[in-house]
Amino acid sequence: MKRLLLIPLLALTACDPAPEGKPVMRTEIGSGVAEEPALPARESACRTVEFEASTFTHCIADPAKHSITTDLGPDDGAPYRSLPNLAGSRASDAPLVAFAVNGGMFDGEGDPIGYYVENGERLEELNRNDGPGNFHLKPNGVFFGTGGKWQVRTADDFYSNVGDRPAFGTQSGPMLVIDGKIHPEITEDGPSKAIRNGVGIDAQGRAHFVKSEDAISFGRLARFFRDELKTPNALFLDGNISALWDPANDRLDNGAALGPLIVVEEKE
Known part of the structure; x- marks a missing residue:
């Protein structure tokens, strides 16, 4: 906030030190306005890492x-379909967003095609059907949680337990890592x-969100979760449309239309 400097001009030559413990405001002589000291930048929950010659953005949500x-x-509205639309809709009194990502498979209208719960309300039931595409490369899985307890389970495990x-x-697929082992249908470095x-x-209950910055195979992404992040269970969210909103780094991806979104908020 800028404040008018009401101190007479002669006061600018005073030699009295500023009170201890209070920041000194810098003033351009003749401007009549004092500048507040810059606030420290927010620390991002995301970092850039290299793995097997590929670049990843790795974001950690800590309970x-x-x-x-x-x-x-x-x-009562249509899906946002993009992270900029989500960002523009945030109320001024809403919790600060640490980061947000696309979060699961969807149909042509942007609606989820698998299990989806928002604010405790189930909008779509668990989908255990067979079919084409990555979603049906079973086992697929569910990322879910309440409070600070977050989990990834296969769809069948979720259904039974x-x-x-x-x-x-939110439901997506395929699973990448299942009980410490890579999905049986994922090859080491397939052509896709x-x-x-x-x-x-991970074992501490933290959620690791990973987005590749290079075009990579399912195998490389799965190995990053298993070998680098040591997550016993990991779930594929999507490909080609993958997007990230990282406010602390002024990053707001905008590209192909999205469906469900996962928002990680900072606790007060």
């Missing part, structure tokens, strides 16, 4: 610092290459 929600679109509805949840992203949970 001690963050909360996680899913967001499809405004209440999760009775209570979580606060948020794309910008891809996924999520995995």
Whole structure:
């Protein structure tokens, strides 16, 4: 906030030191305006890393610092379809966003094709059907959680063992890592290459969100989760459309239309 400098001009030559513990405001003589000291920049939850000659952006959601929600679109409205639309819709009193990513498979209208829960309300049931495409490369899985407990499970595991509805949840596929082993249908370095992203949970309960900055195979992404991040279970979120909003680094990806979004917020 800028404030008018009401001190007479002669005061500018005073030699009295500023009170200890208070920042000194810099003033351009003749401007009549004092400048507040710059605030420190926000620390990003994301960093750039190299793995097997590929570049990744790796973002960590820590239950001690963050909360996680899913967001499809405004209440009673069409899906956002982009991170800029999500960013523009945030209320001024909403929690600060640490980062946000695309979060699961969807149809042509942007609606989820698998299990989807937002603010405790289930908008789509678990999808265990067979079919084409990455989503149906079984096992697929669900990323979900309530409060600070976040999990990734295969769809069948979720169906058999999760009775209570979580606060948020989104289904995608295929699974990348299952109980410490790479998905049996994922080859070491297959011919399919794309910008891809996924999520995995480590032994401390932190959620690791990864987006490749290069076109990579499923195998390389899966190995990054298994070997580098040590996540026993990890889920593929999508490819080619993968996007990230990282406010601390002034990054706001905008490209192909998206569906469900995962928002990581900073706790107050």
